[in-house]
Amino acid sequence: MSAWEPVIGLEIHAQLKTRTKMFCRCPVGYGAGENTQTCPVCLGFPGALPVMNRRAIEWTIKLGLALECQIAGQAVFARKNYFYPDLPKGYQISQYDLPSCINGKMLLPSAEGDHMIGIVRAHLEEDAAKTVHVGGRTGRIGGAESSLVDYNRGGTPLVEIVTAPDLRSADEAKRFLQLLRQTIVELGISDAEMEKGTLRVDANVSVRPVGSDELRTRTEIKNMNSFNFIARGIDAEVERQIGVWESGGEVEQQTYDFDAATGALTARRSKEEADDYRYFPEPDLVPVEPPAELVDALRAALPESPAARIRRIEPALDLERATVLVTGGLDKLWDDSVAAGAGEVAAANVIANALVGAGVDPAAVSPRELARLVEARERIPRTAFDEAVAELGDPAFSADPYLAQEAVSDTSELEPIIQRILDENPGQVAAYRGGKEGLLGFFVGQVMKETQGKANPRVVSDLVRGKLNV
Amino acid sequence: MIDTLRLTAEEAMGLLERREVSAADLHAAYLDAIGRHDDELHCYLRTCDEPGGDGIPIALKDVISTKGIETTAGSRILEGYTPVFDATVAARVKGAGLSVLGKTNTDEFAMGSSTENSAWGPTRNPWDPSRVPGGSGGGTAAAVSAGLAPWGLGSDTGGSVKQPSALCGNVGLRPTYGTVSRYGIVAFASSLDQIGPVAKNVRDVALLYSIIAGRDPLDSTTAELPEPVELPEGDSLAGRRLAVPRQVADLEAIEPGVRASFERTLDVARELGAEVGECDLPVSYRYGMPCYYLVAPAEASSNLARYDGVRYGVRVDGATFGEMVDRTRDEGFGPEPKRRIMLGTYALAAGYYDAFYGQAQRVRTLLIREHREALDGFDAIVTPTSPTVAFPIGDKAADPLAMYACDLLTIPSCLAGLPGLSIPCGLSDGLPVGLQLIGRQFGENGLFRIGHALEQAIGFDTVPERLR
Numbered sequence: 049m050s051a052w053e054p055v056i057g058l059e060i061h062a063q064l065k066t067r068t069k070m071f072c073r074c075p076v077g078y079g080a081g082e083n084t085q086t087c088p089v090c091l092g093f094p095g096a097l098p099v100m101n102r103r104a105i106e107w108t109i110k111l112g113l114a115l116e117c118q119i120a121g122q123a124v125f126a127r128k129n130y131f132y133p134d135l136p137k138g139y140q141i142s143q144y145d146l147p148s149c150i151n152g153k154m155l156l157p158s159a160e161g162d163h164m165i166g167i168v169r170a171h172l173e174e175d176a177a178k179t180v181h182v183g184g185r186t187g188r189i190g191g192a193e194s195s196l197v198d199y200n201r202g203g204t205p206l207v208e209i210v211t212a213p214d215l216r217s218a219d220e221a222k223r224f225l226q227l228l229r230q231t232i233v234e235l236g237i238s239d240a241e242m243e244k245g246t247l248r249v250d251a252n253v254s255v256r257p258v259g260s261d262e263l264r265t266r267t268e269i270k271n272m273n274s275f276n277f278i279a280r281g282i283d284a285e286v287e288r289q290i291g292v293w294e295s296g297g298e299v300e301q302q303t304y305d306f307d308a309a310t311g312a313l314t315a316r317r318s319k320e321e322a323d324d325y326r327y328f329p330e331p332d333l334v335p336v337e338p339p340a341e342l343v344d345a346l347r348a349a350l351p352e353s354p355a356a357r358i359r360r361i362e363p364a365l366d367l368e369r370a371t372v373l374v375t376g377g378l379d380k381l382w383d384d385s386v387a388a389g390a391g392e393v394a395a396a397n398v399i400a401n402a403l404v405g406a407g408v409d410p411a412a413v414s415p416r417e418l419a420r421l422v423e424a425r426e427r428i429p430r431t432a433f434d435e436a437v438a439e440l441g442d443p444a445f446s447a448d449p450y451l452a453q454e455a456v457s458d459t460s461e462l463e464p465i466i467q468r469i470l471d472e473n474p475g476q477v478a479a480y481r482g483g484k485e486g487l488l489g490f491f492v493g494q495v496m497k498e499t500q501g502k503a504n505p506r507v508v509s510d511l512v513r514g515k516l517n518v
Numbered sequence: 519m520i521d522t523l524r525l526t527a528e529e530a531m532g533l534l535e536r537r538e539v540s541a542a543d544l545h546a547a548y549l550d551a552i553g554r555h556d557d558e559l560h561c562y563l564r565t566c567d568e569p570g571g572d573g574i575p576i577a578l579k580d581v582i583s584t585k586g587i588e589t590t591a592g593s594r595i596l597e598g599y600t601p602v603f604d605a606t607v608a609a610r611v612k613g614a615g616l617s618v619l620g621k622t623n624t625d626e627f628a629m630g631s632s633t634e635n636s637a638w639g640p641t642r643n644p645w646d647p648s649r650v651p652g653g654s655g656g657g658t659a660a661a662v663s664a665g666l667a668p669w670g671l672g673s674d675t676g677g678s679v680k681q682p683s684a685l686c687g688n689v690g691l692r693p694t695y696g697t698v699s700r701y702g703i704v705a706f707a708s709s710l711d712q713i714g715p716v717a718k719n720v721r722d723v724a725l726l727y728s729i730i731a732g733r734d735p736l737d738s739t740t741a742e743l744p745e746p747v748e749l750p751e752g753d754s755l756a757g758r759r760l761a762v763p764r765q766v767a768d769l770e771a772i773e774p775g776v777r778a779s780f781e782r783t784l785d786v787a788r789e790l791g792a793e794v795g796e797c798d799l800p801v802s803y804r805y806g807m808p809c810y811y812l813v814a815p816a817e818a819s820s821n822l823a824r825y826d827g828v829r830y831g832v833r834v835d836g837a838t839f840g841e842m843v844d845r846t847r848d849e850g851f852g853p854e855p856k857r858r859i860m861l862g863t864y865a866l867a868a869g870y871y872d873a874f875y876g877q878a879q880r881v882r883t884l885l886i887r888e889h890r891e892a893l894d895g896f897d898a899i900v901t902p903t904s905p906t907v908a909f910p911i912g913d914k915a916a917d918p919l920a921m922y923a924c925d926l927l928t929i930p931s932c933l934a935g936l937p938g939l940s941i942p943c944g945l946s947d948g949l950p951v952g953l954q955l956i957g958r959q960f961g962e963n964g965l966f967r968i969g970h971a972l973e974q975a976i977g978f979d980t981v982p983e984r985l986r
Contacts, residue, residue, distance in 0.1 A: 093601065097738070098738070099736060129819075131843055133839060331817055
C-alpha cells in the first residue's frame, strides 16, 4: 500500500464590517427586525442601481496587501447570473476575471520550516440574503413547504480569498485559517467569526501518492462552521478518497456537506454544479481604478503580520506557544510584559492559560502589573495568584495586595503538617517508596489543601520528597 | 383658451409667468385633450388628476419610476407595481416644478419600434391612426404631437426616442451616454439606455435636457456636463460642417420619399451656409445591427432576471420555487422580452461568450473609433432618422427582423454612446420624415444650434394635418 498526500485549497468568505452595504447605504449589522435594513437597491427594485462602497474597496486592497497580492490597476465587477430567492436581482455582483487582488502568498510558520501558501486571488462581492425554508426534512429549498427571505444581509460586502492547493494536511489547513483569521481581524476589516457566519470556509480536497506532482480530481466540502469541523471534514474526505483510489475506484468531482454531529459527508445533487453563470461585466458600474498613492498609503500603514510576529517571538518560546499567543491576539501583552521584566516562557504560560482561562481581555491588562505577578507566582499562595489573574482586567488593578500574601515557605511551620499527612497515609507512602513517584503530587496537594493554598508548593514539594526519600 | 395642439413648453411657461393661466388650468386643459383623443390614440397608460407642481405639465414614459404611481414598463409582469421612489429624472422634473400628467405607453420593457409590443395595447399615430407611432416611446411622441402633453420624456436604447419622434413629427434627443441618470429607469440594456426629451421644437428639448442632465451620485455611469446647456438661437449655419455617411446612398431600406425629404433638407442646410461633406462608417452600417442585437439582449436577459414573482409585480404560484419563477415569467412576459431573453442568454452562455458577446464588444470598440474619426473635421453626421415613415399597425408585427431594421440608422451612434437629435424635416405621403443629427460626446449644444437653425428654415408644422 502506497502512502498518500492530501492536496488542499481553501475558499474563504469574510463579511466586511463596513458601516453600510456594498452597493447601497443600508446599514450592515445583526439583530434588526427582518427586512428592516433594506432599500430599493438591495431589494432589486426595477431601476435601482448599485453604487460602490469606497471603504469596502479600500479594505479589500488592504487585505490584498497584507496577503502580498498584486493590486489590480483596474478591477471590474461582473454579474453572476442565477435564480434563487436570496438573490433579488437574479444576479450577484462580484469581481470575476479582473479581481482587485491576485498572486499573493501567506507565510505559514511550521515545525518543518516556513511554508508559503499561495493566494490565487482576493476579490470583492455582495452577500446573498438569508433564507429560511419551512417544512420539508432537509432544511433546504427542495421539499420545503415555503421559504422566507430576510434581505437584511443581502448586499453586505464580502471578500472571497482563494488559496492555491498548497496545504498538505487538515491540521495545516486549520493553522492557516487561524492565522488568516487573525490577519483579517487585526486589519480591522471584519469580525471574521465562524459561529456568526461572518467567516465561511469551503475546502477543495484531493489526494495523490506521496512524491507525485499530479493534481487528481478534487471535491469540495461546504457547511463547516468551526476550524475544528473543517479539520475533521477534510480528514474524513481524505480518508474517503484514499479508500476510493485504493479500492480501484475513481474520485468524482462533487460537492459535499459535512455534518459535524455525525461526521458524515453528504453529496449534493451534481446538477447544482452544472450551472452556467453567464458572467459579463456589470454595466451599471465603472471599473475600480485605485490611485497609486492610495495603494501606497495603505501599504505603508500595514501592521506587522501575525506570521512575521510568530517568527519573531518563536526563538524565545517555541512554535506552538508563539502560535497560540499570536493567533489568540495575546502576543502584544506578552511582548510588553516581557519588556516589563517577566520571564519569557512563564509569561507566555500565564497569558495563554491562566489569563485566557479567566476570560480577561488582554488589551485591558497592565503589562507591568502582569509582569510583577508572573515573577511572584511561586512565592505567593496559589489562591492569591488565581484571584489576582481574574482581576487583571480591572483598570485600577494593582498587584501589591496579592504580592503581600507571601506563601508559607517556613519549613518549621510546614514540617509538622507534612509529617502528619505522611503518617495518615501509610499505604501511599509505601507505594511511593515502591516506585510510584507520581504520588508526590498527591502529598503536595494534601498539604496545599491543609494550608488552604497558602503554602509555597515548591518548598512543600522539596520537603515531602526529602522525607519520603529517607 | 389654451391651444394644446400648438402651445410649446416655453410658451406655456410664459403664460404661467405672466399669470395668464394657472398650473391647474394647464393641467386641466391637457387632461381635457387626453379625454377627447386618447381613447383613439392610447398614448397614456394612466393619468394624474391633480397637478403635482406649480409649473407646466409633462408626460413620462412608463419605464420611469414614479413614487406612488403604478409603473409597468408596458409589461403584465409589473401589473400593480407602484414604486416607493422616484427615478432621478422624475425627481428632477418635479424639482423644477413640472407636474406629471401621466405615464405613457411603451413597447414592453422598451423592446420594440412600434409600441405594438405593449401588454396594454398599441398606441396609434396622430397623423394616421391606422399607423404606428414608432417605438418604443410611441406613447410620449404621439402625446406631444396630438397636443396631449407639451413635452415628455422617453428612453432610448437603440432609437426609442429618436425614431418615434421622427414618425410623429416632433423633436427628440437621445443624449450622450452618461449625461442623464438612469436611476429608477426600468432597465432594458444598461450600457445603452438613456433618457431623452421629446417636444415640439429644439428649444423645448434643450430646456428639458437642461433640467434632467448632470451627474447623479445614484448612477455611477453619469458625468457632469462639461458646459452648461444653451438654449439655441440664430438661423445661420455659416461655418458649420455636416457629414453624410457614404453608406447611406447604398441603403436600400431607405424609402424614396424619405430620401427625397432628406436631400431637400441638405439643400436647406447649404442655403443656410453649411458645408455638406462625406464621412465613412462602413463597420457601423454593416455590423451595427448584429452587434446591438447581441449586446442589448445579453444585458436584457440579466436585467429582466429580477422579475421572479418573489417581491413585487405579478406572481403565479407553483409547487416549487423554480416552478413559481417559470410560470410567473411565462405568463408575465410577452413574446418580445422572451425572444430577447433567449437571445441574450445564448449570447452569454459559456462557450459562446467569446464568439457572441465578446465579439460584439470588440465591434463596439471599432464603432466608437469609427464615429470619432468620421466626426473629425465635422460638427455633425446627418442621416434620415428612420428608413421609413410610419407603417401600418400589424405590418411588421409578425416579422421581428423587419421590425429590428427600423433602427438601422439610429443604432450605430447609440452603440458609440453619442448624442443624436431627430428633427422633423418634411412629409412623405403626408407622413413626417425625421432628420438625425449625430454629434460628438457632450456635443448637445452644437446639435441644438444646428437643429434650431434648420427647424426655422424648414418651417415644419408639427400639428398633424387631420387635427389642424
